[in-house]
Every structure is written in C-alpha cells, then in structure tokens.
Amino acid sequence: MxxxxxxxxxxxxxxxxxxxxxxxxxxxxxxxxxxxxxxxxxxxxxxxxxxxxxxxxxxxxxxxxxxxxxxxxxxxxxxxxxxxATRGARHRARELASTSERLTATLGRTPNREELASALGTDVASVDQARQDAERRVLSIDSTxxxxxxxxxDKSPGPEESLLTNERLRYLRAGVETLPERLRVVVEQLFFHDRPVSELAEELGVTQSRISQLRTEALGLLRDGLNASLDPDLVPAAERPDGVAERRRQGYFAAVAARAAMGASAAGVTLSPSVPTQRPSAVAEQRSLSTAS
CATH class of the missing domain: 1.10.1740.10 (RNA polymerase sigma factor, region 2, helix turn helix motif)
Structure with a gap:
C-alpha cells in the first residue's frame, strides 16, 4: 500500500x-x-x-x-x-463637497457646520454624518x-511558541468538532466554507438574525471550551452552577478536552497530567445534553 x-x-x-x-x-x-x-x-x-x-x-x-x-x-x-459606501452615502458626500466649495468661494473662507446645514436644507447632525461618510474610505481592522x-x-516570541500554537490549533479543531450539531453546522458553513449568511439561513429554514445568534453562541461556547483546558481563569463563572445549562457547558468542556487528548495521542504528543483522559462517551453525552433543553 x-x-x-x-x-x-x-x-x-x-x-x-x-x-x-x-x-x-x-x-x-x-x-x-x-x-x-x-x-x-x-x-x-x-x-x-x-x-x-x-x-x-x-x-x-x-x-x-x-x-x-x-x-x-x-x-x-x-x-x-x-x-x-452606499449609493445614498456617496450622493450626500458629493453634495456636501460641492456645497462646501460653493460657500468657500462666496464667503472667502471655509464654511462652518451651521452654514453648510442651512445651505443644504438639513441639520448639523446630517452634515456630520455626511462628513463621516466622505472620510470613511476604509475600515480600520488593524486596531480591532x-x-x-x-x-x-501567541504573541510571545520564543522557540516554545510553535508548540503552544499547535496545541491551540488542536484544541480549536476539537472544539469545533464537539459543538452541538446545529452550532457546528453554522460554524463550519460560515467559516470553513465561506457560505453567505442569507444562503445558510434559507437552507436551514431560519432567519438571518437567527444564524447570527447561533454564530455568536457557537463562538462563545468555543472560546470557553478552549479556555477551560488552556486558561481556566478566563472562563466566566456560571450564573446557575447547578442548572441544566451549566451541566451542558461542562459536558462540552470535558468532550473538547477528551477529543483534543485523543488527537494528541494519535500524533504522539505527550500530554500534561492536567489534560483529562479520553472518555469514549464524552461526545455522545454532550450531544444528548444539547438536545435535552
């Protein structure tokens, strides 16, 4: 072979x-x-x-x-x-620019907001919005x-960074694979297959806002699932520690750790004693809990 x-x-x-x-x-x-x-x-x-x-x-x-x-x-x-920018925003920006140029020529100076609003027949707030539309040519995602x-x-430099990154990736894969089926489908289709929200909503028979809610829920659960194993101090405390929702969440945490441990064992990685051992029923238990609510 x-x-x-x-x-x-x-x-x-x-x-x-x-x-x-x-x-x-x-x-x-x-x-x-x-x-x-x-x-x-x-x-x-x-x-x-x-x-x-x-x-x-x-x-x-x-x-x-x-x-x-x-x-x-x-x-x-x-x-x-x-x-x-939207067509309306572009129109307002062009109108603001032409009005500003005309008033500048008439007044011999740059017009203020009130003068622009009066000439445009609108209010100062609309002038401010038009200015923002004109100036906002690109979204800054560098600061986001x-x-x-x-x-x-991991932003910390050093030889150990590669190992830490691989560990995070392993837990991330485990976290996605262990999500309740509905949430997993949303994450995989939106993030792995680049499906438009509108298309996925139609396929699942729900509204686009519902898809957004499921995405938010999935990412929150995924983040907590990773942190539960990698940085437990970052996991928010449950409002009702004895509630069904918290039992479901803890079941997911255990399933993620078990699946990640199984992946590490298959790759020949030595596990830390703090990582729970694999329980074959962990994923099944999680799915059962996810359908019980």
Whole structure:
C-alpha cells in the first residue's frame, strides 16, 4: 500500500483555510452589507497561498500567526480598492463637497457646520454624518481584536511558541468538532466554507438574525471550551452552577478536552497530567445534553 504526501505549501493552505473564513467574517460584521463576501474571501485565500509559499519556518514565527497578518493586510487592501459606501452615502458626500466649495468661494473662507446645514436644507447632525461618510474610505481592522486569531496565535516570541500554537490549533479543531450539531453546522458553513449568511439561513429554514445568534453562541461556547483546558481563569463563572445549562457547558468542556487528548495521542504528543483522559462517551453525552433543553 502506498501513500502520497502533498506539497508542504498545499498542506499549510489546507490546514489553515479556517483563518480566511474567520478574518472575512470579522470584517463583514463591521462593514455595510454591500461589501462582497466572495471578493474578500478570494483576496484572503490568495493571501493564504502566498503566505504559504513565502513562509520560512526557520524564523521561529508560527505559520498561523504569520498567515493571519498577511490575510488581514490583504483584506485591508481589498477594502481600500472598493467603493463600499452606499449609493445614498456617496450622493450626500458629493453634495456636501460641492456645497462646501460653493460657500468657500462666496464667503472667502471655509464654511462652518451651521452654514453648510442651512445651505443644504438639513441639520448639523446630517452634515456630520455626511462628513463621516466622505472620510470613511476604509475600515480600520488593524486596531480591532480578532478573537479567533487570538485563539490560534501567541504573541510571545520564543522557540516554545510553535508548540503552544499547535496545541491551540488542536484544541480549536476539537472544539469545533464537539459543538452541538446545529452550532457546528453554522460554524463550519460560515467559516470553513465561506457560505453567505442569507444562503445558510434559507437552507436551514431560519432567519438571518437567527444564524447570527447561533454564530455568536457557537463562538462563545468555543472560546470557553478552549479556555477551560488552556486558561481556566478566563472562563466566566456560571450564573446557575447547578442548572441544566451549566451541566451542558461542562459536558462540552470535558468532550473538547477528551477529543483534543485523543488527537494528541494519535500524533504522539505527550500530554500534561492536567489534560483529562479520553472518555469514549464524552461526545455522545454532550450531544444528548444539547438536545435535552
């Protein structure tokens, strides 16, 4: 029996495709709906491929961290190339500019907000909004914390960083695989397959707002599931420790740890004593709890 091994570049791309979905989804939450998800995803995927080709493992920088920065930069460039303001916003911006030029020529100085509002037949608040529309040519995502990227990249330099990153990735995969089925489908379709929210909502027979709620619920549960094993101090305390919801949450935490431990064992990784041993029924128990509410 023969086995084939893909090119290292291809393996890096396939293993990190989720990074593109995460980054694109983060951007889409902060821009108008007119921005094309497909355009952003294409730019992100190209950046991932280029990052894989240019990556030098001897630098000691984990690929996930390196690729996340390249993808984020590509999305910024794509946004800069777009005129993603709405048609109404563009019209107001043009009208404001022409009115300002006319008043400047008449008054011999730059008009103030009140003068612009009077000339436009509107109020000062509308003038301020038009100015914001005119100035906002690109969304700054550099200053925005990307919660998913934070889960898979550690900012502390050093040789141990690669090991820590691989551990986070292993728990992230386990966390997604162990999500209750409805939440897992939403995460996989939105982030792994770049499905539009509207398309997924129609397929599942729910509203787009419901998909957004499920996405938020899934990401919150996923984050807590990772932190429960990697950084327990970051897990928020339950409002009702003895409630059904908390038992379901704890069941998910145990299932994530068990699945991650199983993955580490298969890869020949020595586990820390703090990582729970694999319980074959953990995933089944979690799914049972998820359908009990």
């Amino acid at each position: 023969t086995t084939t091994t893909g090119h290292p570049t291809d393996e890096l791309v396939v293993a990190n495709l989720a990074l593109v979905g995460y980054q694109v989804s983060e951007v889409l939450m902060r821009v108008p709906p007119t921005v094309s998800r497909d355009d952003l995803a294409s730019a992100g995927h190209l950046a991932l491929v280029l990052a894989a080709r240019a990556y030098d493992p001897t630098t000691g920088v984990p690929f996930a961290r390196y690729a996340a920065l390249r993808i984020r930069g590509a999305l910024l460039d794509e946004l800069r190339s777009m005129d993603w 914390v990307n919660p998913i990227a934070e889960l898979v990249s």
